[in-house]
Amino acid sequence: MKNLITTASFLVLITLVLELRSGELPDFGLSNYPTAVHGTQPLVMKGGDPYIRALMRTITASEANSKSPYSLIYGGQYISNLKRHPELCVPIVAGPNVGQCTTAAGRYQFINTTWYDKAQQYHPQPSGFLFWKSYSFEPQYQDAVVHAWLSDQQAWGMNLSEKLQQGKVDEVLRRLSGTWTSLGYGIEDNVMTKHLPRIYRQMLKEELAKAV
The missing domain is CATH 4.10.910 (30s ribosomal protein s13; domain 2)
Incomplete structure (x- = not known):
């Protein structure tokens, strides 16, 4: 023996x-490897389109693969105050943009300018008055903004949910790769990139099971 x-x-x-x-x-x-990664943990937000929710979790798998993705900033550090986007410009140490800095933060690695642009359009509960609006960066709002953004056909020139329901995951990832470069087809692939279609399918199974 x-x-x-x-x-x-x-x-x-x-x-x-x-x-x-x-x-x-x-x-x-x-069989679920490498889907058992930190970034694929469930969303904080409740409800929504299961196809879009699965896509959001897939984006996180390559962009913020962490046990605490909502508070993650570029470089692997974490922030505790999520009342607003942290706007911390961290030096980029690798890749095509080395030498510059980035404010990428949160589950979807929003840079500050993109966050404020999309928050103005999609944030469900901004605070303030008229032009003096504030947009909470708390987890439920990160999710809400991204879900609304991905659900906006005009923003992407296609119905992402419909494409996903047709099984066209690669087409969707290609369309989003200009925004989230780690999704593939660009200049900043990472170790998770090639696994993303399989990760998406696993996330979709989970999301559809919850929606029943």
């Missing part, structure tokens, strides 16, 4: 080495 265990362990080790050398991560029968 001991020899059998040793042989099995050796085969697993060899498999791991070969997979890593080929650039692929082994599954070992875990």
